[in-house]
Amino acid sequence: EVQLVESGGGLVQPGGSLRLSCAPSGFTFGIYSMTWVRQAPGKGLEWVANIKQDGSEKYYVDSVKGRFTISRDNAKNSLYLQMNSLRTEDTAVYYCARENGGSTNFDYWGQGTPVTVSS
Amino acid sequence: SYVLTQPPSVSVAPGQTARITCGENNIGSESVHWYQQKPGQAPVLVVYDDSDRPSGIPERFSGSNSGNTATLTISRVEAGDEADYFCQVWDSSGDHHVVFGGGTKLTVL
Numbered sequence: 161e162v163q164l165v166e167s168g169g170g171l172v173q174p175g176g177s178l179r180l181s182c183a184p185s186g187f188t189f190g191i192y193s194m195t196w197v198r199q200a201p202g203k204g205l206e207w208v209a210n211i212k213q214d215g216s217e218k219y220y221v222d223s224v225k226g227r228f229t230i231s232r233d234n235a236k237n238s239l240y241l242q243m244n245s246l247r248t249e250d251t252a253v254y255y256c257a258r259e260n261g262g263s264t265n266f267d268y269w270g271q272g273t274p275v276t277v278s279s
Numbered sequence: 280s281y282v283l284t285q286p287p288s289v290s291v292a293p294g295q296t297a298r299i300t301c302g303e304n305n306i307g308s309e310s311v312h313w314y315q316q317k318p319g320q321a322p323v324l325v326v327y328d329d330s331d332r333p334s335g336i337p338e339r340f341s342g343s344n345s346g347n348t349a350t351l352t353i354s355r356v357e358a359g360d361e362a363d364y365f366c367q368v369w370d371s372s373g374d375h376h377v378v379f380g381g382g383t384k385l386t387v388l
Contacts (some may be wrong), residue, residue: 195377197322197379204363204365204379204380204381204382205314205316205322205365205367205379205382206379207376207377207378207379210377219376221376255321255322260324260327263310263312263327263328264310264312264369264377265312265324265327265328266312266314266322266324266367267324267327267333269321269322269323270321271320271321272321
């Protein structure tokens with residue numbers, strides 16, 4: 161069974177940092193591109209970043225460029241999102257999701273980890 | 280880049296057909312995917328590549344995409360279908376960005 165489990169969320173002050181992790185299981189992690197998607201309270205889904213299978217290509221939504229870094233460790237079966245210079249508008253539930261190989265959709269999602277940026 | 284427009288809400292009686300649209304200029308040239316999200320839960324893929332269904336998704340869920348509008352159709356709507364629905368495309372313009380629609384709240388009357 162495919163599972164994605166996020167961790168690392170919490171309360172942080174504006175300007176602070178957090179590192180989110182995603183632990184996949186039930187599939188060969190290293191052959192899938194992965195994505196982070198967030199959802200602010202009461203709002204819709206917003207794609208944040210994605211990373212190719214070998215980590216060679218990474219892409220970000222403009223609002224997080226230069227502040228967030230997506231990375232992966234295929235040997236450790238882990239996906240990460242390093243979030244620096246956090247702003248109140250980064251408050252959201254952060255989901256990791258698997259990109260459906262060969263297509264451009266997300267076939268499996270974690271349950272999400274909440275991030276609150278507040279003083 | 281794409282801006283996907285969805286109606287904020289759609290209401291339908293049980294047993295009827297719900298149609299949720301996702302609009303953008305020439306969206307018919309892209310693959311559109313649809314997600315269902317119930318309160319407090321993660322999104323679930325219900326239709327991909329315009330009209331394909333993942334395993335485990337009922338045949339009542341179908342999709343189409345042509346011209347400037349993609350449509351998610353839910354036939355014989357059940358109370359359990361009440362949820363938010365989001366369309367999604369991959370912006371192939373060169374930015375490698377993913378775009379979601381604003382979401383549609385489906386209410387089963």
